[in-house]
Amino acid sequence: MTRGGPAALVAAEPRPAAPDVQPGGRLPWTAPALAATGVALVAVVLVALSIGGGGPDGGRGLGGPGALVEGLAPIVTLAARIAAVGTVGTIVLAAVLLPGTPEARRALAAASTWALVWTGATALGALLTVSLLVGRSPASLPWSSLQVYLLDTGAGRATLIVLALGAVLVLAARRSRSTGGAWLLLGVAGAALLVPVVLSGHSSAAEDHLAAVTTIGAHVLAAAVWVGGLLALLVHGRGTASTATAAARFSGVALVCFLLTAVTGVLAAWFVLGGTEELLAAFGTGYGWLLVGKTAGLVALGVLGRQHRRRTLPRLRAGLPGSFRRFAAGEVLVMLATVALAVGLAGSPPPAGAAPVPGTAAQEPAAPAGAAADPMAGHDHGELSVGVLVDEERFHVAAPVTGGSRVSVFNGTDQDVTLTAEDGAFDVAVPGGSLLTFQAPEQPGEYRFASRHDAGFTDVLVVRG
Template sequence: MPDTTSRPAQPVRGPGADSVATTAGEADVDDRLAAVAPVAATPGPNLRPGSRGRGGWLVPVAAVASAVAVLLLGLRAGDALAVAIPGLPDPGPVTTWALPVVRLLADGLATLTVGMVVTAAFLLPGDGRSVSAYGWLLLRRAGAAAAGWAAAAVTLIVLTVSDLLGVPVDELGVPTVVSFASSISQGRALLLQAGLALAVAVLARVGVSRGLAAATALIALVGVLPPAFTGHAAGAGNHQIAVSSLALHVLAAALWVGGLVALLMVRRSRQLADAADRYGRLALGCFVAVAVSGTANAAVRLGDVSQLWQSRYGWLVLGKLVALAVLGTLGAVHRSRTLPALRAGRRGAFARLAAGEVVVFAATVGLAVALSRSPTPVAQDPLDADPITELLGFPMPAAPTPERLVGQPLPDMFFLTLTVLGIGGYLAGVWRLHRAGHRWPLARTASWSAGLLLLAAVTNLGVARYAYVLFSAHMVQHMVLSMLVPILLVGGAPVTLALRALRRPTDPQVRGAREWLLLALHSRPARLLTHPLVALGIYAGSLFGLYLSDLLGTLMRSHLGHLAMLTHFVVAGYLLFWVLIGVDPGRPRLAHPLLVIIHLASMMAHGFFGLVLMQTTSLIAPDWYVAVHPDWASSLMEDQRLGAGIAWAFGEIPAAVVLVVLVRQWIRADRREQARLDRAAARAEATGEPDDLARYNSFLAAAGRADPTTPDGSAAPGDGRVRRAGPD
């Protein structure tokens, strides 16, 4: 790709001006964009960051060509075009060829959308509360890409129905398509993705504030996830690993690929070097996430390492591994050569290498789509599959013993990744403070680490297996996640550590992680969620809403629903205990007597919930627990009563610990206040000026002189003055 550091002057059409002339150089391009980009959401038609010049279309054309070529080769090599569903007619050549091509189009547009909105919101500097001129340009293009993404997702619904039923597209009826989109998991996932993409398209076109851009980026990231929870991954034997690893894989790949493409789009910006530095740190994390999650997902689908060279699917996996190695090498070259050159003002090498990297990325995406259409060595949904294994994702475990509760791990990539990132990031913050000469309490580090390790234990060890089939084991998991884990995490004071350890950006227009954290802490949603009554309502309401309705059974049948439920347990508990005993900054805390009352109310709600469960005579989530009830277990009602007893009794010790901590904080706060008053009195005595207590006594004395009697006519006792407390 040619060096784009200078271009001939070109007119740019924008609102309020017929044209704006520029001179060569990126500084004029920035000024030109600033002239047409809105300060307050005024769109500029036909805005372009300069002429594409010769070869300007080379990278997009090469990327599309490589993606399509590798897709077709991968479909042929993986036998994706030769496999037919037994017992069903052929859907015809239109569906056979159009389905993977439209899937490639949807994935490509989703990746572009994510990269552009993330770059506009987080990588490029802003202009006050608004995104920068180049950020606005990216949002405009992201809106168009998201609209195409939504259209592709809707098209995929029709093509997927045709593929599953073996009926040509022109013979499908509208009721059939509507039924698929509303009642089948794959259809609902695609419909949800289309809705999220449409929301991104609208938000990206109507707003320019950095906060709205950040919200749009989060919606776009969520939008790439729904298909990951259906298809190959959902049907894999161990779908706990398959689904979570695929979701992580898709997220990391979208950020990695899309971010690089977005940087190429703004390669003439004066802030390119800083944005590329921030992207480099993100890309390194994405590379690791893609490698780890891809390896875990491939292991589930291959079944045996020998299938790498003995199966066609394995050949495609090897191709992805080679592509990953090439991309990792290109990233290392960026970090060692092109980024230093970019900081020195020489951007040609960066642009050329990034262009080649985008072409490799495009080919890899095409290969990934071919993999998703190819049969795996480990059969997905085999005809002779055990129905229990189909429901659970693993065979029915034997009767629980202490060894089996610990020794039968059920790895879940979501919670394992959360644990590794949480502990690693926390220790990195502690180390940064240590290098700066500041100390961080060891007890807080131990509390945070213990909380995350406990989270990983109850979601990845043998107890997680039994939580699927026994209500009592599920209740143990619930109580640990909603009480023990949040108490330990709150004790780690992670927000305080982050605010002290994160560096402030040198450019005031750049919002780093610290600035976004502060904005989140003081945002209206955060203030609402951390209101004591709201936090108490979420914690107590979720207990009754989950178990006294049909919601539990619905969530247990879906891996996504199960992940959401377990995550909610932790978040609801964290909100409540942060309100009660948290030391991190945020909403002003209530007085300690009120906090004690709120804590007692939570204890009463928890105890009442346990009593309600013990007295109920109907089964909770009967469809689920009847279907997975093990032969060696007691009756369903006996196990449910055991779970109710656990819910009633489990919370006593954690609640007592919280009460002790709360009272201790109360005593410390009183001592600090008394010490403050003593210091104020000492300063007042030294300067001869009255302190707050002296002024208050003067006020009481004046009031007593104005009204020397009490309301009943008797003399007021004493002089009304407040004496200072003696030494503690």
């Protein structure tokens, strides 16, 4: 019999190891930490835009809607990207990582909230885009400009579709209970990610257009599943057993997403810049430095993923989830910083001479050979390229247009003008500070036009077949 009685027996029993995670499996995230993370991500976007030359006003040379709108626009874009990633990730957890579990149901409820933020940020982003384009505050925007943007431009139509799909996600995610329903929601979320890639911009070369859209679409989807999946795993995989199961499944998914993101990222840069020589030459520019930064983030994430598989996953299977959670939380921060850097890269103009690509703003035909360089031609406002710009001095026609296509016109002055063709092919009234479109003539040719308000305002619209 052991000396010391029952008390000695209790003392002699081995004590369980102290858990390395907080009670309930919650991550040690606090409101101040989340706020600091948000501020840091915003700083990454703004610094990236400054380096890449896509900051406030972007060199457009027109009066803007104010510093508040110019500063808020990239922040809203970042919020929309993160909310999109959160939506996709929570649905991936419900459909793939932990299907049919209580964690899956909680994740779908969270997906509804993420989708609501995504939808709201998309709507606000569209409003700010038009505000930047027209040079007026959102409160004073004419409805005609919003209508033109939403109905007559690829970016605007993409916005409407994303809003509709987002509404479906908001309503359906809270009601979905089955794994099959989660897979359907994942398809809806994927479509909402791809619509802006397909509709924002046009290509003058069909084969390049298809290849570029496919590449950029694959890049966007892979990155969203990768980043969003790990974020959802951290937040919703609370139990040790469920976290271990989901992490093992996610490890394979993450490896595929990493490889796909890396390959398509290189190809996307190649398409945007127009070839190997242009890609190499870009590394001496601000845009090139952003590419280097994004590549460095991807390499760092690859190293972190290898460490996960070698060290933290075995500890997680052994019932010690704390080190996995802390390591994964750091990985998520690197991922979000890379997303913020990507927002800055997308908002920065490629180096001069870069080839336009589907999904970008400057997707317009080349100017006629020998045409004088016009610094205002192809007036780029992020998601739109204006076909005809009106300033205080004259008209600026960006490039030839296709017969029967819609031509966008932005009047950046307070003066009402007209675009009146000499042969009567078109006659368009453009109020001051407004954006509108008109249909180009069907027949190829050169159409001289002027404005009835001032005979000195003349130019030529070249229509191609």
